[in-house]
Amino acid sequence: MTETMTEPGQGRSFPISRIMHSGLLLQCAPDSTIADAAARMSEHLVSSILISDNDQVIGIWTEHDALAVDFANPVHFNRPVSSVMSAPVLSLPSSTDVGEAAIRLKDSGKRHFLVTNEAGLPVGILSQTDIALNQGLEPYLRLREVRSAVLRPPILVPGTQPLAEVAVDMHRHHTDAVVVSCAEQGLGILTERDMVRFIARHTSNTPVSKLATRPLLTVSEDDPLIRARDLLIDHRIRHLAVVNQHNEVTGLIGYHDMLAGAEQMYLDDLRKTLEQRDQALAKSRQTLQLAERVIESSFEGIMVTDKDVRIEFVNPAFSQLTGYTAEEVIGRTPELLSSGRHDTEFYKRMWHSLATHGYWRGEIWNRRKTGELYLELLTITAITDDVGNTTHYAGLFTDITQNRMNEEQIRQLAYYDALTGVPNRRLLEDRLEHAIRHAHRKEMLLAVMFMDLDRFKEVNDTLGHAVGDELLLQFTRRVHDCLREDDTLARLGGDEFIVLLPEMEALNDVLAVAERLLDINRTPYRINEHHVQIGSSIGVSLYPEDGTTVQELINGADIAMYRSKRDGRNCYHLFNPEIPRTA
The missing domain is CATH 3.30.70.270 (Reverse transcriptase/Diguanylate cyclase domain)
Structure with a gap:
């Protein structure tokens, strides 16, 4: 069963449907084992899984819940997940404003909300990480130093301590990560996500020095929070160690810490930003020319199409990333960039998200004019008129091929x-x-x-x-x-x-x-x-x-x-x- 929060006020311009995890929601039956649920979460790199019975969501099991599992007795891994799930599941309508959702997360003490459509059916999951990654937080993150978000020193555990004891300590202290002292090998880190992976692999009660992730990535306590957030994104991790001027670890920081105290400021900033955007659209040609110069100087590739998906505008970064000039692509469809790597189902899901939510974000392989394949992080937004009809599509993309190659190289060196x-x-x-x-x-x-x-x-x-x-x-x-x-x-x-x-x-x-x-x-x-x-x-x-x-x-x-x-x-x-x- 789910518990629905009060319907938000009208007039919101940035609904949570634009940043939530959508598409196929990860679900399992109540009699699924904890190990099976953990394996599916680990495979899909998600922080929660819904427990459904006869197509009805009756509970949720999260990475934080994994800390309550008895690692000293692996037999417990085979218990049904319904015996350890959290219920009821808090939910929000997909039209809820992002800032309001941030406040609801804080007030409820939860990290996840089930997002429902007008018919009350599940359409996505919203987490604290989704809000921290939203660009509306950037002004706030630039003004605040890392030290201001570190509320307590990290929990430091010896590498000889068994996994079960560390899980109990993390659960008792309500922390999602600990620093592990691995003797000559230096410091490492153990997180809630690691615990889910250990359950999936039926890991025994091993000393945590053999399980900790190393090296421990760090950020200076003098840095702005925006740098910490960018490091988390670039390395695809969820925690950084905070060090002082003597390179001593003084704390850990993750997306949850960045959101602490930011909800109301974020809501005010977001509303102000949206009002400024609306005013800018109504300004004179001079303001429009300024906006055009900003677009032209952007390092992200930008492409705008009409409702029939024929290209009307591209910026210089588009040409630099793809090799095509504006003259070569205007009037054509983005199909000329197709790599051939994605099947029909991939594009069906993309267009379904655009039609349903007006928004799609994901990774996609495309092909440059030279024939070279590259991986891009693409965001597509449907632009509508006053009555809600789609008039254009705007796509923003960044080449992340090198990032992926770096990840593969790190994995190669590790294994x-x-x-x-x-x-x-x-x-x-x-x-x-x-x-x-x-x-x-x-x-x-x-x-x-x-x-x-x-x-x-x-x-x-x-x-x-x-x-x-x-x-x-x-x-x-x-x-x-x-x-x-x-x-x-x-x-x-x-x-x-x-x-x-x-x-x-x-x-x-x-x-x-x-x-x-x-x-x-x-x-x-x-x-x-x-x-x-x-x-x-x-x-x-x-x-x-x-x-x-x-x-x-x-x-x-x-x-x-x-x-x-x-x-x-x-x-x-x-x-x-x-x-x-x-x-």
């Missing part, structure tokens, strides 16, 4: 080996943990192979590190040729590798892979003018016979590998000596 491009230990452990759970459910065999290249150090010492690096690259390519698509090859460092073999039918299948991995080294490696001959010492551990955890299986394979080293190298051993093996 993949820089030299070979194969997964590193962090990604391996994540995949192995998932494979163990899958093998447990399916009652199937799983194998971990620890491989160490024999006499690799001699190659480095005699032929140089460049030859050694090329040898590792050629070795990984040969190993990949021996594996299935779902198998994983990871590099732990140096000449140490791990092979993960999930869903094996029988021990003989595992042994056959080990034989193939030994055979790949029979042919010398050709590197420049050198012919390099190496071997591999392999240790094999099996799930569940040799271990049921990530560390047990890796350690078991490591021990078995050293037996292979001891017995003459270039052979393999099983961890359990009672299982028949060949070498």
Whole structure:
């Protein structure tokens, strides 16, 4: 059931329908498990999920609610989400003014509102983050320093503290993030969104130093709030550490902190801005010329079309970003920019949002005149006349291709080996943990192979590190040729590798892979003018016979590998000596 707030006054010019999360609302059934609900939230990167029964919203479960889950007992992850949801769900009509919604959020103590249409049906979700990202707050954020929004020092927890205790501390102190002291590795951060992800992955009660996000991004307490907001947007994060002139962490800041105390000022500023906009539209040619100069000097690409979507105006930034001059595009449709990457459904959803709300915002791939693809953040607004008929569409866009490439590069560095491009230990452990759970459910065999290249150090010492690096690259390519698509090859460092073999039918299948991995080294490696001959010492551990955890299986394979080293190298051993093996 939902509890509807009082209908706002008439005459509002900036409804929440323009900034809310619209489209397909994330929902689940009351009997869905907490883990399943968390997995869907984590997959879609949202902060809440609606619980619906027979097409009626009966509750909501949020990231903050995740803190109440008992991480010390993962069995609780399988409880129905209806047992921990919040009810009733507060709702607002889609016509509610943004400033008024900000005040309602503060007064209710909630972070989310369900947005409904005239028929009372759900059409979107409004959060504090949506309001903080709205451009109407910018004058306020420019005038206020970061220190003024930091009300208390951060909660600092030791990296040795178990996850369950940290969740209890966060829930008790009503905080959405804590700073984690990770010893030599420095400071990290743990947030409510991380907790949802841990539930989705069935993370055990692990010391938080292994789970914290690092490095801890910071902003100076002397900076204006607008800089903090821009850093949050640019890095796609929700918290920054605040540091003083001595680079000491004095607090944490997020979107919630930026909104504290700003609601009434924001409402007044927004109304004043809208009044000034209306006056500007009625002013003389001189004022219109000034507006044109502002548009022409904007760094955002601007395109205006008629109601039939034929281009009538573009600014210089449009030409700079797309490569098309105004003369080349006026009279044509934006289809000339189409990349071909989006299907018909994508555009149907876009036009449905424009027809329903008069507004659409999202990321879209387009193509420059040169044929180069680029990713843009696009906002489209339907412009209507006095009687509500659409007369034009205005599009504003920014090229965010480099931002996305930077994100991908950061992810590559975090999860993949820089030299070979194969997964590193962090990604391996994540995949192995998932494979163990899958093998447990399916009652199937799983194998971990620890491989160490024999006499690799001699190659480095005699032929140089460049030859050694090329040898590792050629070795990984040969190993990949021996594996299935779902198998994983990871590099732990140096000449140490791990092979993960999930869903094996029988021990003989595992042994056959080990034989193939030994055979790949029979042919010398050709590197420049050198012919390099190496071997591999392999240790094999099996799930569940040799271990049921990530560390047990890796350690078991490591021990078995050293037996292979001891017995003459270039052979393999099983961890359990009672299982028949060949070498």
